[in-house]
Amino acid sequence: MDHLLPPDIVEAGRTFPSALAACSDLDTLLRLKGAYVGREGSHAARLMDLLKLAPKEQKRELGAAINALKQQWEEGLKSRQAEMEARKRSRKAQTAGWDPSLPPPVPAQGALHPLNRLMDRLVEVFRPLGFHVEEGPEIETEAHNFDGLNIPEDHPAKASSDTFYLAAHPDLLLRTHTSPVQVRTLLRVAQDLGARGGIRFLSPGRVYRKDEIDPTHSPMFHQVEGMLVGHGIGMQHLKGTLEYALRALFGPHTEIRLRPSYFPFVEPGCEVDVSCPLCGAKGCRVCKGSGWVEILGAGLIHPKVLEYAGIDPAEWSGWAFGMGVERMAMMLSQTPDLRLFFENDQRFLKAMGGLD
Numbered sequence: 001m002d003h004l005l006p007p008d009i010v011e012a013g014r015t016f017p018s019a020l021a022a023c024s025d026l027d028t029l030l031r032l033k034g035a036y037v038g039r040e041g042s043h044a045a046r047l048m049d050l051l052k053l054a055p056k057e058q059k060r061e062l063g064a065a066i067n068a069l070k071q072q073w074e075e076g077l078k079s080r081q082a083e084m085e086a087r088k089r090s091r092k093a094q095t096a097g098w099d100p101s102l103p104p105p106v107p108a109q110g111a112l113h114p115l116n117r118l119m120d121r122l123v124e125v126f127r128p129l130g131f132h133v134e135e136g137p138e139i140e141t142e143a144h145n146f147d148g149l150n151i152p153e154d155h156p157a158k159a160s161s162d163t164f165y166l167a168a169h170p171d172l173l174l175r176t177h178t179s180p181v182q183v184r185t186l187l188r189v190a191q192d193l194g195a196r197g198g199i200r201f202l203s204p205g206r207v208y209r210k211d212e213i214d215p216t217h218s219p220m221f222h223q224v225e226g227m228l229v230g231h232g233i234g235m236q237h238l239k240g241t242l243e244y245a246l247r248a249l250f251g252p253h254t255e256i257r258l259r260p261s262y263f264p265f266v267e268p269g270c271e272v273d274v275s276c277p278l279c280g281a282k283g284c285r286v287c288k289g290s291g292w293v294e295i296l297g298a299g300l301i302h303p304k305v306l307e308y309a310g311i312d313p314a315e316w317s318g319w320a321f322g323m324g325v326e327r328m329a330m331m332l333s334q335t336p337d338l339r340l341f342f343e344n345d346q347r348f349l350k351a352m353g354g355l356d
């Protein structure tokens with residue numbers, strides 16, 4: 001069939017596939033399209049002219065050959081063009097709205113809960129003073145939760161209206177404070193307390209009380225308690241240590257004051273106030289204008305608590321303190337509703353970033 005066609009068109013037909021493959025952009029492709037199947041001057045146009053001039057007996061055979069060539073070119077060009085346009089669209093979609101001057105996106109990461117961060121911070125404040133962390137079970141015995149802490153049989157805290165007792169084991173309960181950790185620790189170290197030269201530790205953890213949920217109460221909350229046992233320990237050591245710790249927490253100008261109070265497991269007992277860290281003791285809503293906020297309860301360990309653990313109160317003495325973590329977090333962050341700490345709304349948790 002080729003003998004009927006001009007040699008340059010035969011050559012163009014042979015090189016068409018490679019010419020098509022070599023088109024790297026739409027402009028080149030459109031130029032190729034013009035050269036092969038354009039309306040004027042293209043290979044296809046010349047073939048049509050040739051067909052018109054062909055002798056009658058050749059027309060049928062030549063026409064079929066020309067149509068086959070034209071069809072091959074047109075289909076090749078069409079599919080290559082569609083391919084290029086699709087690639088251009090996807091490139092455009094990928095880069096749409098992309099500003100190369102912006103910093104790269106940072107994947108969202110989890111973080112410690114604000115209450116855990118505050119507890120960690122308390123632990124870090126006491127660590128340089130030689131305090132380590134002791135932990136204990138949240139399901140406790142009455143002995144560890146009450147008896148070992150000199151809490152009398154008729155104390156209201158023991159009532160089932162205040163404490164969660166386990167239905168299947170009425171002698172077990174959800175601990176109402178982290179103090180049973182102190183009882184357990186004293187029992188454990190009583191024998192070698194002399195060799196140790198005393199003991200000092202913190203016990204952070206979850207505690208449970210039968211409280212209705214409201215903006216300032218929850219049946220589950222957190223405490224951090226601290227205890228130190230040694231020789232000749234008195235109120236001066238308690239006050240000095242708390243002053244150091246609370247200044248580390250709230251700033252170097254923080255003042256503290258001790259007010260007498262009563263807890264069964266300490267004697268004497270006190271409530272400890274700090275000068276309001278929010279207003280610098282000038283008086284604000286948080287400190288109700290007084291310049292002071294109550295921050296924890298403390299005292300010297302009751303001799304009966306030491307005796308229960310098998311420690312001689314004539315030889316050993318010590319102090320203990322306990323603070324509510326939620327209460328401190330609410331005060332520091334001026335959060336009016338305790339429940340926000342447990343609902344885990346991401347907006348709240350992010351805003352709490354400044355708590356530490």
Ligand SMILES: [Zn+2]
Nearest residue numbers: 276279284287
């Ligand atoms: Zn204030």
